Amino acid sequence: MVSDYKEILSDSAKGMKRSAIRELLKLTQKPEIISFAGGLPAKESFPLEQLQEISAEVIATDGAAACQYGSTEGVPELLEILAQRYRDQGLSFVTKENITMTTSSQQGLDSVGKLFLNRGDKYICELPSYLGALGAFNSYGGVGVGIPQDEQGMSAVELEKTLAEMKAKGEKPKFIYLIPDFQNPAGMTMPEARRMEILSIAKKYDILIIEDSPYRELRFTGKPQRMLYDLDKGEGNVITLGTFSKIFLPGFRMGWVLAHPMVIDNFVKAKQNTDLCTSAFLQKITVKFFQKNYFDANVKNIVEMYRKKLEAMLGAFEKYMPEGVTWTRPEGGLFLFLNLPEGYDAEELFQIAIEKNVAFVLGTVFFVNGKGKNTMRINFSYMSEEMNIEGVRRLAESIKELYAR
Numbered sequence: 001m002v003s004d005y006k007e008i009l010s011d012s013a014k015g016m017k018r019s020a021i022r023e024l025l026k027l028t029q030k031p032e033i034i035s036f037a038g039g040l041p042a043k044e045s046f047p048l049e050q051l052q053e054i055s056a057e058v059i060a061t062d063g064a065a066a067c068q069y070g071s072t073e074g075v076p077e078l079l080e081i082l083a084q085r086y087r088d089q090g091l092s093f094v095t096k097e098n099i100t101m102t103t104s105s106q107q108g109l110d111s112v113g114k115l116f117l118n119r120g121d122k123y124i125c126e127l128p129s130y131l132g133a134l135g136a137f138n139s140y141g142g143v144g145v146g147i148p149q150d151e152q153g154m155s156a157v158e159l160e161k162t163l164a165e166m167k168a169k170g171e172k173p174k175f176i177y178l179i180p181d182f183q184n185p186a187g188m189t190m191p192e193a194r195r196m197e198i199l200s201i202a203k204k205y206d207i208l209i210i211e212d213s214p215y216r217e218l219r220f221t222g223k224p225q226r227m228l229y230d231l232d233k234g235e236g237n238v239i240t241l242g243t244f245s246k247i248f249l250p251g252f253r254m255g256w257v258l259a260h261p262m263v264i265d266n267f268v269k270a271k272q273n274t275d276l277c278t279s280a281f282l283q284k285i286t287v288k289f290f291q292k293n294y295f296d297a298n299v300k301n302i303v304e305m306y307r308k309k310l311e312a313m314l315g316a317f318e319k320y321m322p323e324g325v326t327w328t329r330p331e332g333g334l335f336l337f338l339n340l341p342e343g344y345d346a347e348e349l350f351q352i353a354i355e356k357n358v359a360f361v362l363g364t365v366f367f368v369n370g371k372g373k374n375t376m377r378i379n380f381s382y383m384s385e386e387m388n389i390e391g392v393r394r395l396a397e398s399i400k401e402l403y404a405r
Ligand code: PMP
Pocket: 039, 103, 104, 105, 106, 107, 130, 132, 179, 184, 212, 214, 242, 243, 244, 245, 250, 254, 255
């Protein structure tokens, strides 16, 4: 090993941390543990038989192209399918020139950091926000400025206040990072009126919005709220990140960016310098999955599955949770957020819970201001309905023990 190994690391590398969640997941992977900690889609949602059939077809009919390098933007048929899906949802102004593939949303987030953040640059995020995004932005030296949420997501009042204060100091954040649908970690969805308010504040202060949208299609109840990209009419104030991870297969590592063509050009350059292209083989399998009309049926299946898992979990919360505990009631997605009464520490609870073989993620890791010590993120998609119920029962027992200490 070279003697100055630690010193020769770049400033970015010196600032990088391992993901608290990924580290925690290692702890929770013992088979006897009921884990609400990860954000994993259910194994039963993977359409393995259809994949077997389609993979063979792609190899037989288009094998060489599927195994070749592809264009950075992505397989044109897939870009067209995605554009058409947006048009079908009323975004009539979207064409495939507005879309470029990513090696899943995490690469989209990394590109956002690479494209917009110099060391010390500020960006706005929710309190709490997605840890993977905070980690990606942090690795480029970005500094998160947190805006509290209410039951409708990021507070527009607090956002405006913060932006006005920053402006008075001559500061301007590079972007506002939001997860408007079934937020990770808190689970709530931002109503359209709030989206409009946030968009108009962003326009007033001339700041880009990054709309991270992995869960939008996983709606179990209620009415879809228009995307920020839609409300902006594609005028360039919003960059949306999409992914197949939660509506198809996380292992395919396939996502996309929806943005103004000028912005798309920057994302393409960022990706070219990172991994050249996303696997053409996997994109072609996905195209066929759409062409055979398997895609929407598969999403419907996932929605039904998760709706039941969430119902089971919420029922168990009502039944078992002691006084003082509150939780969000998401209309879709993968997560809900649990609050212990003020003053109680979720980390202390974690020690008790792990003894009872149930795990969750400490909410505090999602807060850029270090708050949220009494909060927890709970995933409901991965375990079975029965395990969701049993896990909540054990969690409730753990909370009662914590209260008694
Ligand atoms: N953004 C959010 C809000 C997420 O929850 C996740 C995954 N948990 C991602 C992005 C990254 O997902 P992927 O890279 O699998 O598309």
